[in-house]
Amino acid sequence: MASLSSLRTGRLAGLVAAVLLLILWCCLVGEAQADGFYGLEFALSQAHLDPSAQNDSFLSLPASLKRSLAQEGNFDIQAKIRSLLSLQITVPVTVKLVGFFNDGAIASLLSDYINALTGDDDRIKVIGGEAHNLAIKAKTSVEVTMASKQLADRIHRAIELELRKSSSQDGFSNLQPVSYTLIDEIIQEDLQKPLSSYAIYLLNVKSQARPYAYNYSRTEASFGASTCLGSIWTSTDRYLWIDLTAGPISYGPYVSGEGFMPRSELHPLAIGHSVKQDQLAAELASLIWSASRMLLVPALRIPRYFQSKLQVNFVHIQASDDEPSMKRLDFDAIEKAFLVESNNGFLLKRQQLIFKWHSLNFSTCDVCVAAVSHSLRSFTARFFYENYTLFINQYLDSQQLHFALQNAKRDLEIKAGVDYSVKSRTVYVYILDLDNMRPILLDRYHQAMAFKDMVIAVRSGPAQYALEYNCNGRRLFLQVQELERPIVAALLHTLWGVTSTHLTWSREHNSTIVDYTWAAGQTPFGPFADMMSLSFVQRDAVSRNTILTTLNSSITTATEILRSVKTHGGGKKVMGQKRHAEFIQRCNVFIFKLEKVVSGLSHFDFNMALYFLESSKHDLYALHKIAYDSITGLQANLVCFSDPPFPWGSVLLFPCLLSVFLYLIIRRDNLFFTKKKLF
DSSP states (O other): OHHHHHHHHHHHHHHHHHHHHHHHHHHHHHHHHHHHHHOHHHHHHTTTTOTTOOSOGGGGSOHHHHHHHTOGGGOOHHHHHHHHHTOEEEEEEEEEEESOOSTTHHHHHHHHHHHHHOOSOOEEEEOSSSOEEEEEEEEEEEEEEEOOHHHHHHHHHHHHHHHHHOOOOOTTTOOEEEEHHHHHHHHHHHOOSSOSSEEEEEEOOOOOSSOEEEEOSSSOOOSSSOOOOBSEEEOSSSEEEEETTSOOOOEEESSSOSOOBOSSTTSGGGGGGTSOGGGOHHHHHHHHHHHIIIIISOOBSSOOOOOSEEEEEEEEEESSOOHHHHHHSOHHHHHHHHHHHHHTTOSOTTOEEEEEEEEEEGGGOHHHHHHHHHHEEEEEEEEEESEEEEEEEEEEOHHHHHHHHHHTHHHHHHHHTOOTTOOSEEEEEEEEEOOOSSOOEETTTBSEEEOSSEEEEEEOSSSEEEEEEEETTEEEEEETTOOHHHHHHHHHHHHHOOOOTTEEEETTTTEEEEOGGGOSSSOSSSTTOOOOSOOHHHHHHHHHHHHHHHHHHHHHHHHHHHHHHHHTTOHHHHHOHHHHHHHHHHHHHHHHHHHHHHHHHHTTOHHHHHHHHHHHHHHHHHHHHHHHHHHHTOOOOOOOOOOOOOOHHHHHHHHHHHHHHHHHHHTHHHHTOOGGGGO
């Protein structure tokens, strides 16, 4: 019995071991098939060997991998189209609540509200020119966490000490200015670098004895120079913080207009003064969702494809050769704003930005004088100075000026000595230094305007000009002689399609709307900031926009190819066995590479995304060639056939049936005789 029991135990152990080996083998085979199908390890090994993706990696795939890629059971044209159109970027966001002490209930409620705001079809928008959607979706994945009490206490004490030391005060709004660096240094110490997601700090610390707001400028506000105090800060790294207890603040149009950031408690940035903590979740969710749409994944201004070499030619057109005029325009500051950022990962690895400087005089450039003269317009405005006074001012029509300079481009290149033989994408920046004592702007409000092929900037008149905007009760002034910041903003528009931080697309209105909530702080756009440095909003948008534009073009082209093949009868009927197998292989590799592009964008690895995007062009070209050669090789055959014979049987059958029917009608009394009629 003992030997029998041991025998059974040994068999059972052997059976269990066999089952475990079978499970392990299946797992290994599954992983091998997955790696074999996608070629993940092989694809990654090519990035350091061929960083520019000039070689077609498909040609070096092993035969076994190609066979696994050509499985017809996994290929459905309509399913592949749906797969291409469902590509989605995941935007990870970590929200840290500082100063919210209610056992985390608000964190859970805030997550629910944010998920409710997430739309079903959040496709990335292009708002410039003819507004349209891209084929790529963007989904915000938000994680809400509670910050430590020590962080809130530290921020509160730092602000309290600063308010005690400083005696300066904004006479218009009674706000005490506090440098943003005071809080930013504390936030940086709390961050865990490198950042794997965007971080949003919501500060709801204890109220101070005096109202305060944050100063972003090195100079204090005065009647001659106005600065705008705010309550937000967008850093160069991927984080921003919002102080809900600062203010109350307000900025926006002075007389009338959209996008005003009000003091009202209905606005999320004013909730810290009038709403209890248990009622904040909905307003905070709205604030985070606004930041997601306008800062984290903003719309594209215009589509911009990747160019490895970009050149900016500055053409400074002056009234005279006076040296002071040249000194007032700091070209080095403009160049530094981009080149310093490019050294810190501002541009993609394969991208190069070059600046060239040229000068012209109106006295020797008749085309320049004619362009300005034809573009000059006038308008009237009334201002209240003791009584209403009518003023007549002039401005330049930017569209007319752009048309004139575009037509005179070749002549201006010759006069300025521009080397137009350079093989790169070239953008011209025309700076018009007008000898006029009154301010002349572009389209009445702008110092610089961005177009697809050029930037136009104008400078004239006095040192300052009153704007139709106010901040915290103070009217803002435009520094007319300072063109550096407007030129930097316009170049971001033209070179990379970066959208201004106060513009967004409204799906409900089907148009672009203005919202100045995020227009203060570190941004080169808008009248409420005076900083020329770039935050993570612009830095990420530069790389993301070029990749998204090319990715959208690849998806659109691929779906058109697949639909064309389906329209002509499907794969095998159009291509044949051999071509159809290669078409399936190429299509599977192409979709895998696009998925890697989306993964790179989601993890902020823009260089990896660019590599797979460039590598996918080989597969897209092969798909197009196979489909084109197959469809154009189709021949229309006309099959002739003889007329069918005359249907004699049907023709003769009809009178026979009619005769039988008439006979039955006539003889019905004899045929259907019944004895009942006799009685």
